[in-house]
Amino acid sequence: MRIEEVEAAVRKAVAEHRxxxxxxxxxxxxxxxxxxxxxxxxxPLLARELNLxxxxxxxxxxxxxxxxxxAPERRxxxxxxxxxxxxxxxxxxxxxxxxxxxxxxxxxxxxxxxALGPSVQIDGKTHGRVDGPRLRAILEETR
Amino acid sequence: MTTVYVPRDSAARSVGSDEVAAALAxxxxxxxxxxxxxxxxxxxxxxxxxxxxxxxxxGPVAPSDVDGLRPLLATGDVTHPLYVGRxxxxxxxxxxxxxxxxxxxxxxxxxxxxxxxxxGLVGLRAALRRTQAEVxxxxxxxxxxGRGGAGFPAGVKWKTVLDCPEGLKxxxxxxxxxxxxxxxxxxxxxxxxxxxxxxxxxxxxAVGARExxxxxxxxxxxxxxxxxxxxxxxxxxxxxxERVLGSAFAFDLHVRVGAGAYICGEETSxxxxxxxxxxxxxxxxxxxxxxxxxxxxxxxxxxxxxxTVPVILADGAExxxxxGMDRSRGTQVFQLGGNVKRGGIVETxxxxxxxxxxxxxxGGTLTGRPVRAVQAGGPLGAYLxxxxxxxxxxxxxxxxxxxxxGHGGVVVFDDTVDMAAMARFAMEFCAEESCGKCTPCRxxxxxxxxxxxxxxxxxxxxxxxxxxxxxxxxxxxxxxxxMGGLTPMPVRSAVAxxxxxxxxxxx
Ligand SMILES: Cc1cc2nc3c(=O)[nH]c(=O)nc-3n(C[C@H](O)[C@H](O)[C@H](O)COP(=O)(O)O)c2cc1C
Ligand code: FES
Numbered sequence: 001m002r003i004e005e006v007e008a009a010v011r012k013a014v015a016e017h018r019x020x021x022x023x024x025x026x027x028x029x030x031x032x033x034x035x036x037x038x039x040x041x042x043x044p045l046l047a048r049e050l051n052l053x054x055x056x057x058x059x060x061x062x063x064x065x066x067x068x069x070x071a072p073e074r075r076x077x078x079x080x081x082x083x084x085x086x087x088x089x090x091x092x093x094x095x096x097x098x099x100x101x102x103x104x105x106x107x108x109x110x111x112x113x114x115a116l117g118p119s120v121q122i123d124g125k126t127h128g129r130v131d132g133p134r135l136r137a138i139l140e141e142t143r
Numbered sequence: 144m145t146t147v148y149v150p151r152d153s154a155a156r157s158v159g160s161d162e163v164a165a166a167l168a169x170x171x172x173x174x175x176x177x178x179x180x181x182x183x184x185x186x187x188x189x190x191x192x193x194x195x196x197x198x199x200x201x202g203p204v205a206p207s208d209v210d211g212l213r214p215l216l217a218t219g220d221v222t223h224p225l226y227v228g229r230x231x232x233x234x235x236x237x238x239x240x241x242x243x244x245x246x247x248x249x250x251x252x253x254x255x256x257x258x259x260x261x262x263g264l265v266g267l268r269a270a271l272r273r274t275q276a277e278v279x280x281x282x283x284x285x286x287x288x289g290r291g292g293a294g295f296p297a298g299v300k301w302k303t304v305l306d307c308p309e310g311l312k313x314x315x316x317x318x319x320x321x322x323x324x325x326x327x328x329x330x331x332x333x334x335x336x337x338x339x340x341x342x343x344x345x346x347x348x349a350v351g352a353r354e355x356x357x358x359x360x361x362x363x364x365x366x367x368x369x370x371x372x373x374x375x376x377x378x379x380x381x382x383x384x385e386r387v388l389g390s391a392f393a394f395d396l397h398v399r400v401g402a403g404a405y406i407c408g409e410e411t412s413x414x415x416x417x418x419x420x421x422x423x424x425x426x427x428x429x430x431x432x433x434x435x436x437x438x439x440x441x442x443x444x445x446x447x448x449x450x451t452v453p454v455i456l457a458d459g460a461e462x463x464x465x466x467g468m469d470r471s472r473g474t475q476v477f478q479l480g481g482n483v484k485r486g487g488i489v490e491t492x493x494x495x496x497x498x499x500x501x502x503x504x505x506g507g508t509l510t511g512r513p514v515r516a517v518q519a520g521g522p523l524g525a526y527l528x529x530x531x532x533x534x535x536x537x538x539x540x541x542x543x544x545x546x547x548x549g550h551g552g553v554v555v556f557d558d559t560v561d562m563a564a565m566a567r568f569a570m571e572f573c574a575e576e577s578c579g580k581c582t583p584c585r586x587x588x589x590x591x592x593x594x595x596x597x598x599x600x601x602x603x604x605x606x607x608x609x610x611x612x613x614x615x616x617x618x619x620x621x622x623x624x625x626m627g628g629l630t631p632m633p634v635r636s637a638v639a640x641x642x643x644x645x646x647x648x649x650x
Pocket of ligand 1: 288289290291292293294295317318319320321322405406407408409410411443444445446448449624625626
């Protein structure tokens with residue numbers, strides 16, 4: 001990723017959240033939304049703009065599951081592996097999804113859709129009662 | 144013009160309510176309102192139509208059903224196979240006591256007119272007519288206890304914050320709802336957001352805060368969007384801002400989004416996260432009520448706790464406290480999920496038995512097989528066998544049985560469940576989600592997974608079961624917070640109630 005692009009995203013995110021108290025998380029979310037991940041090169045820029053140490057920023061980026069360090073090469077499908085979805089076959093779904101070549105299956109613990117599991121989230125939309133064939137159909141329809 | 148309702152709740156959307164709403168909207172004779180969900184998820188998408196005889200329901204409606212249904216809607220046809228009857232009279236709903244969830248599924252969540260027409264703002268107006276101490280006393284008298292898990296009396300917490308010297312204070316709503324099997328907070332955020340705003344505004348008035356935060360987990364994008372929209376609308380109406388409802392009281396509210404960390408539901412970890420830091424747990428004391436967000440006195444309450452405050456102020460503490468049993472006053476919004484035929488929201492006074500919830504409301508399992516276990520109270524809650532189903536759903540009875548009510552989630556499993564695998568998962572989850580600050584939790588959980596693996600592999604099972612028990616004791620006693628401290632609860636209950644599942648798997 002070009003550094004100019006990263007700089008622009010960081011500057012815009014910081015400007016938007018300048019007046020927030022403790023702005024690092026909202027800023028990171030904004031950078032992540034703009035770039036699809038938080039590249040290594042963003043960390044010193046963020047540190048400088050927000051008057052934090054690089055170690056602080058790095059520590060926060062790595063603590064939270066949401067912040068990817070690299071751009072995903074395939075479509076991300078978040079599959080719920082928590083108990084209520086396990087009770088209706090989440091493990092089988094994880095296995096079936098693992099066999100699909102063009103997606104990146106990630107685990108998530110609960111999507112708040114526990115009466116309609118197994119649940120997955122794709123591009124911010126939750127889908128319920130998902131099995132292998134339905135997952136393929138959803139991926140097809142929303143491509 | 145006929146009015147039809149199609150929920151915008153993300154659970155309803157997860158099974159196609161957007162597509163159904165879009166198909167219905169093609170008919171110019173229909174006015175489509177996107178309401179919240181009634182919380183009867185096996186009927187979603189549930190389409191309701193307004194008739195002179197009340198709201199009539201059809202569900203679950205697939206987009207392909209819409210063409211056949213549309214011409215029948217204006218008359219409220221009763222012969223259609225998806226006809227379920229008058230929604231409010233369905234036994235599942237009629238048997239409940241919907242106090243906190245009174246408007247849920249009834250109104251358009253982002254209609255300020257609907258909100259006011261259905262009892263909104265009555266509680267806030269009542270609060271603003273009273274002194275701060277009177278409001279705190281009212282909440283204390285209602286017996287309302289924190290719905291986030293620990294069950295601490297809300298009024299006592301508020302009094303601590305009120306008694307701190309004047310100055311910068313905060314109200315923070317914990318909307319991190321990470322427990323598997325829970326979704327009531329999400330439904331409030333998506334389905335009745337003004338209620339939460341009203342509750343937080345009352346809390347702010349009562350303790351002398353001017354600024355509030357709603358910390359919503361990132362797994363709930365619809366909730367984030369709806370809550371932000373509701374706050375903007377509330378500001379425009381003068382319900383928030385420099386002069387709340389025309390009074391001299393100023394309060395403003397902000398949404399903050401989590402970033403995928405279960406531990407950020409623990410209140411001190413949430414405060415760290417709100418400050419822009421890693422979500423590691425703080426040692427207590429000091430308690431957040433005295434030194435909370437940015438070191439200032441802070442009310443931290445769960446969504447349901449704050450959402451219940453308006454009705455308490457509107458109808459009076461006595462009215463609320465008249466419901467429930469012993470020290471569990473009022474109602475609890477139970478959430479029924481997992482392998483269950485009829486999952487969803489059951490709000491009733493404390494004291495109903497687990498059996499009634501699982502069998503009468505739930506109707507048994509989705510797969511039709513026998514119920515073998517339920518997990519109550521989220522991933523840190525106990526697994527209970529059928530022989531324990533006569534426990535009343537009430538804080539102290541659960542505690543006495545070595546279980547907990549937590550945030551009110553109940554997850555059902557059929558007889559194919561492997562309880563050793565569930566115990567292993569509890570440890571795996573703790574290892575994955577531990578903030579890493581204390582050793583019993585961080586290391587203990589990893590060891591726990593290994594020990595359970597050895598037990599089921601048949602390696603010196605007695606010795607390893609004893610080791611697992613020691614480990615559980617160490618985690619319970621030595622962890623900094625309830626993450627490590629309560630992970631042993633599902634593990635121990637699985638061993639105690641389902642010992643056969645821990646026998647060797649070797650042929
Ligand atoms: C690991 C862990 C996770 C928690 N997650 C949540 C949560 O998601 N939502 C919540 O309201 N409380 C959660 N709690 C409880 C909070 O620490 C705190 O007790 C609660 O927010 C206080 O609000 P209340 O008194 O209204 O319940 C969690 C506690 C622990 C130890
Ligand atoms: S457990 Fe999967 S959505 Fe809640």
